[in-house]
Amino acid sequence: MTLHPKERGGLNRKEFLVRAAGAASLATGVGGILAACSSETTASSPTGTGGELLGPGGLPIARPDKRVTMPLWEDPIESGLEPETGGTFTVFNYPAYFYKKLLKDFGKKYNVDVQYTAFDNISSGIQRLASGAVTPDVMEMTPDNLSRAVAGKLIKPLNLDYIPNLKKNVWPDLVSPFYDVDSHYTVPYTIYATGIFWRNDKVSEDIASMSQPWDIFWQSQKYKGKVALLSEERETIGMALLRKGITDINTEDPARIDQAVADLKELYGVCNIKVGDVQYQSIPEGTAWLNQAWSGDPIAAYIYYLPKGTPASALSYWKAEKGKTPVQNDCFSICKTTKKPVLSHLFLNFLLDNGVSYSNFVNFNGYQPPINEIDPESLVKKGIVPENLTTAVLTNDDLGPDSLQYGTLTARGQQLWQDGYSDFTAAG
Amino acid sequence: MYRRWLWPGFAFPGVLWLILLFAVPFYAVVAVAFGSVDPVLLQPVPLWNPLEWNVGWVSEVLHRLAPGGNLSGVAVRTIEYVAIALALSVLIGYPVAYYIARHAGRMKNLLLVLIILPLWISYLMRMLAWVNLLAPEGYVNRFLTYTHVLSQPRDWLGGQPSTVILALVYGYIPYFILPLFAALDRIDRSHLEAARDLGASPWSTFRTVTLPLSKAGILGGAVLITLPMFGDYYTPNIVSQAPTTSMIGNQIDFYFHYGGQPTIGAAITVVLALFLTALMAYYMWTIHRAAREVPQV
Numbered sequence: 001m002t003l004h005p006k007e008r009g010g011l012n013r014k015e016f017l018v019r020a021a022g023a024a025s026l027a028t029g030v031g032g033i034l035a036a037c038s039s040e041t042t043a044s045s046p047t048g049t050g051g052e053l054l055g056p057g058g059l060p061i062a063r064p065d066k067r068v069t070m071p072l073w074e075d076p077i078e079s080g081l082e083p084e085t086g087g088t089f090t091v092f093n094y095p096a097y098f099y100k101k102l103l104k105d106f107g108k109k110y111n112v113d114v115q116y117t118a119f120d121n122i123s124s125g126i127q128r129l130a131s132g133a134v135t136p137d138v139m140e141m142t143p144d145n146l147s148r149a150v151a152g153k154l155i156k157p158l159n160l161d162y163i164p165n166l167k168k169n170v171w172p173d174l175v176s177p178f179y180d181v182d183s184h185y186t187v188p189y190t191i192y193a194t195g196i197f198w199r200n201d202k203v204s205e206d207i208a209s210m211s212q213p214w215d216i217f218w219q220s221q222k223y224k225g226k227v228a229l230l231s232e233e234r235e236t237i238g239m240a241l242l243r244k245g246i247t248d249i250n251t252e253d254p255a256r257i258d259q260a261v262a263d264l265k266e267l268y269g270v271c272n273i274k275v276g277d278v279q280y281q282s283i284p285e286g287t288a289w290l291n292q293a294w295s296g297d298p299i300a301a302y303i304y305y306l307p308k309g310t311p312a313s314a315l316s317y318w319k320a321e322k323g324k325t326p327v328q329n330d331c332f333s334i335c336k337t338t339k340k341p342v343l344s345h346l347f348l349n350f351l352l353d354n355g356v357s358y359s360n361f362v363n364f365n366g367y368q369p370p371i372n373e374i375d376p377e378s379l380v381k382k383g384i385v386p387e388n389l390t391t392a393v394l395t396n397d398d399l400g401p402d403s404l405q406y407g408t409l410t411a412r413g414q415q416l417w418q419d420g421y422s423d424f425t426a427a428g
Numbered sequence: 429m430y431r432r433w434l435w436p437g438f439a440f441p442g443v444l445w446l447i448l449l450f451a452v453p454f455y456a457v458v459a460v461a462f463g464s465v466d467p468v469l470l471q472p473v474p475l476w477n478p479l480e481w482n483v484g485w486v487s488e489v490l491h492r493l494a495p496g497g498n499l500s501g502v503a504v505r506t507i508e509y510v511a512i513a514l515a516l517s518v519l520i521g522y523p524v525a526y527y528i529a530r531h532a533g534r535m536k537n538l539l540l541v542l543i544i545l546p547l548w549i550s551y552l553m554r555m556l557a558w559v560n561l562l563a564p565e566g567y568v569n570r571f572l573t574y575t576h577v578l579s580q581p582r583d584w585l586g587g588q589p590s591t592v593i594l595a596l597v598y599g600y601i602p603y604f605i606l607p608l609f610a611a612l613d614r615i616d617r618s619h620l621e622a623a624r625d626l627g628a629s630p631w632s633t634f635r636t637v638t639l640p641l642s643k644a645g646i647l648g649g650a651v652l653i654t655l656p657m658f659g660d661y662y663t664p665n666i667v668s669q670a671p672t673t674s675m676i677g678n679q680i681d682f683y684f685h686y687g688g689q690p691t692i693g694a695a696i697t698v699v700l701a702l703f704l705t706a707l708m709a710y711y712m713w714t715i716h717r718a719a720r721e722v723p724q725v
Binding site for chain 1: 465469484485488497501502563564586587671678682683688689692
């Protein structure tokens, strides 16, 4: 039986809207009650006795000109122990950031099954480690996240007796780096600067000779749809700061960050800016022409992604001189969850071996290890890097107290940078 | 007593499934949204007891989503994209579902398989395939320039809203067609014949009989595709990458995966869920009303 409209027991549209509004009011009322609960959202910026900002766990914040020794939360393992064998050895790292053949070689040498577990980024990797969702033996670490991992007791102190390759093969400035003096917790893995990567057969400007090369992004109207920035809050906002001559790329001044974000927003109208991390592929393939990029990208582009018919001379890379370009390095640490602490030390020594680090670099990774044997001249001589891309190769001279590096921020600072990047990517 | 619990007992596995895989995880998101953040590890610290909730994050998100807030633009853009994608899905999907239900004859099963076939391939793979097809030198541009529809290749992947919307339509339209087909296929042909016998034209029969009787199918399909569209973030990531075409799901992804404010990601999720609940309520009310209107035999 079909009901007559007058007999319907349900809600009509008007009643529905009225009741929905009522529900909304109720929700607001509930919101009012909940307002009696706490409403804290702003993180603090703890300071030390001298007024200096402190990082996670109250640890001092390291900068290239402010060296920090990380406290030992337990003693390192004793020297002279035999490595553990058998079972699984887990490496926790970015996806596709270690040559699997080398991992197999390591497993074969020490009779372990090497498993590679990937994380999206260091931050989520640390969260997964802290929550117990993963139990790796060693993991990739970055200097700006190091104090979190130490304060959270997530990584173990190192006994450098097991890692002779550190002093033997690694650049002097990274044997005892500013962020981890005496290498209590880390050994360096790769090094890279941030610069501009472009197709010089598509982009007519001579970017390297511009008075402020970062300006190219604000003058790229004719390359609309082919221009991208790295999808990283530190890199995008930091670039906008550097463009304005501000070299304090770890600033926690809201006004400076707001201005940088406002500058970045201009790029919507200029070139419908994109954000992404596939410049090592998109630039050589020609789907992008102009990109903010890490120095490992042009090398990976040349080795793996340059299509037949596209000459290497079509690729260009620029980075600013020392003190005006961010230089970062990745590291490796031993996780607190390891059941094979001796073998973990030997793995860190293994990745600093000249042959292993070179093979990882040229056969798979494209990102340069900070190893003494690897220098621009030898790379050009061996045909690993074309002469026009030697700007993408770094040396120990690029480091030092007057260099720039994105460092640890206070919780408040991290909030400011993250919200600024959200503002930029939301394009509100 | 035994008979009383027998039939409801069949629902037990489903109810358990819902509790374990929907209610508990969703409450966990709510507890994170009203929780705090570990200052060292920047991990979310959920507050399970509502009496201890910290309303700051949800309040902050509401403030940002309000007109003038920095997330208002992305919220409006998301609603626009989903609305246009839904409208296109109806315009494209309805004739397809209607044809299969009414006129496909022996081809019906084959056509249904063809509709379902793309679902055998991962959504991401299908989207990545489109990246190649839509490339400046890709087949789409080659075809459109060859047929003189376009005088020169279009930069489909240059951060175009139209590409994101079309990708959403492509990705989700099978989920719209299938429930709609089921609704159209269930319509008793005698109703249509009765309308024609009473002098209604084919258009009038469609408008006054078929369309109202398929309304539940349209709404069901619409719900099935709009809910995931609202949370989608990988489609704009893959086919555009421009902030000007980002959706609210991109912000949820950003806050959950990068850095120290997962609570903001959880708070956006909760607010989005409330908004979608309002849409669902309208759907439930419409279905309820439609059920009461169906002739009882």
